[in-house]
Amino acid sequence: MQVAVVTFDGFNELDSFIASALINRCRKDGLEAFITTPTPVVTSMNGVEVSGQRPMEFIPEADVVLIGSGVKTRDVIADDRLLAMLPLDPARQLIGSQCSGALVLARLGLLGGMPVCADMTSRPFVEDFGVTVLDASFHAEGNIASAGGCLASQYLAAWVMTRMLGEDAARGSIGYAAPVGEQQETVERVMSAVRAGEPALR
Amino acid sequence: MQVAVVTFDGFNELDSFIASALINRCRKDGLEAFITTPTPVVTSMNGVEVSGQRPMEFIPEADVVLIGSGVKTRDVIADDRLLAMLPLDPARQLIGSQCSGALVLARLGLLGGMPVCADMTSRPFVEDFGVTVLDASFHAEGNIASAGGCLASQYLAAWVMTRMLGEDAARGSIGYAAPVGEQQETVERVMSAVRAGEPALR
Numbered sequence: 001m002q003v004a005v006v007t008f009d010g011f012n013e014l015d016s017f018i019a020s021a022l023i024n025r026c027r028k029d030g031l032e033a034f035i036t037t038p039t040p041v042v043t044s045m046n047g048v049e050v051s052g053q054r055p056m057e058f059i060p061e062a063d064v065v066l067i068g069s070g071v072k073t074r075d076v077i078a079d080d081r082l083l084a085m086l087p088l089d090p091a092r093q094l095i096g097s098q099c100s101g102a103l104v105l106a107r108l109g110l111l112g113g114m115p116v117c118a119d120m121t122s123r124p125f126v127e128d129f130g131v132t133v134l135d136a137s138f139h140a141e142g143n144i145a146s147a148g149g150c151l152a153s154q155y156l157a158a159w160v161m162t163r164m165l166g167e168d169a170a171r172g173s174i175g176y177a178a179p180v181g182e183q184q185e186t187v188e189r190v191m192s193a194v195r196a197g198e199p200a201l202r
Numbered sequence: 203m204q205v206a207v208v209t210f211d212g213f214n215e216l217d218s219f220i221a222s223a224l225i226n227r228c229r230k231d232g233l234e235a236f237i238t239t240p241t242p243v244v245t246s247m248n249g250v251e252v253s254g255q256r257p258m259e260f261i262p263e264a265d266v267v268l269i270g271s272g273v274k275t276r277d278v279i280a281d282d283r284l285l286a287m288l289p290l291d292p293a294r295q296l297i298g299s300q301c302s303g304a305l306v307l308a309r310l311g312l313l314g315g316m317p318v319c320a321d322m323t324s325r326p327f328v329e330d331f332g333v334t335v336l337d338a339s340f341h342a343e344g345n346i347a348s349a350g351g352c353l354a355s356q357y358l359a360a361w362v363m364t365r366m367l368g369e370d371a372a373r374g375s376i377g378y379a380a381p382v383g384e385q386q387e388t389v390e391r392v393m394s395a396v397r398a399g400e401p402a403l404r
Contacts, residue, residue: 017250018219024248033248050250
């Protein structure tokens with residue numbers, strides 16, 4: 001089971017790497033995440049150059065596609081060539097967005113009437129598509145989820161692990177990464193944020 | 203004011219990137235973090251290739267040096283050539299370690315009698331140096347701090363921002379990155395973990 005963490009130029013490191021690193025704690029269970037990029041190398045909003053682990057052609061093969069966030073997402077959604085590289089299929093893929101990644105889901109017309117979560121900066125641009133942005137950090141309906149606020153990438157990762165492997169796998173990964181001595185409270189906080197955002201998991 | 207986030211081959215993305223991205227929210231205030239590496243490119247524990255932003259020669263210029271964690275830290279402390287690239291000076295630099303980074307501080311003899319925080323996997327190897335590992339996520343004395351558990355990298359970043367710029371800067375960065383709707387509780391949780399770990403800030 002493979003996860004594409006789609007990462008564009010200008011990306012926010014928190015958004016792509018928290019999700020991918022937490023999910024990769026589940027590699028032993030057969031779930032693996034890959035930084036997926038439109039060019040061989042992308043540069044973060046803070047000037048860090050990262051080589052993609054997979055090209056965009058990987059996306060149709062992925063079981064899960066997470067759209068990361070960054071400072072250039074408005075350029076992404078204006079670029080028809082880039083959008084054509086995102087043939088997302090919520091009928092057979094889990095799809096998630098982090099912060100401004102919600103703009104990509106809106107632009108691709110994947111949201112129907114469902115609301116999303118996004119960061120405060122992205123919010124008005126998402127609303128321009130007629131999409132409601134919730135005052136919340138995580139929301140999921142069916143196979144589509146969104147998270148708002150960089151550190152909510154933990155929730156998006158926990159949702160993916162729960163949906164793909166079950167709640168125990170998500171608890172194991174979050175517990176491992178939690179601050180020492182705060183494992184239980186961190187796991188409960190993350191899992192309850194995911195449950196609050198996805199009524200179907202309650 | 204410059205922060206070197208020292209990042210070795212086999213590094214954990216959570217450890218290096220949570221700290222660097224949070225600190226870089228303070229670039230407008232004159233505090234900036236750079237991924238600092240012994241080779242032009244390092245590869246993470248999950249196979250992500252990252253180009254260093256600064257070489258190890260940058261370390262003596264840095265005001266703050268954070269030693270990241272990874273799966274090869276025991277190789278690092280066995281490599282005299284690498285250790286010679288770490289002329290850390292707690293008299294004029296803030297120095298912090300994340301998880302197995304505590305092994306580097308122990309090996310360099312920087313800890314004197316002070317205890318540290320580290321993850322459970324690194325703990326016995328740190329203890330082999332006669333250093334006490336606390337059942338806690340963050341500890342600081344004077345200019346030296348350590349954090350244990352990947353997500354405790356938030357605490358290390360908050361300590362750096364507080365010490366370099368004051369508590370308001372730390373609160374601003376953590377609040378910006380927090381999950382939407384959880385800004386206040388996230389900021390209070392992080393700042394109280396830092397205060398609990400550094401008696402001098404209480």
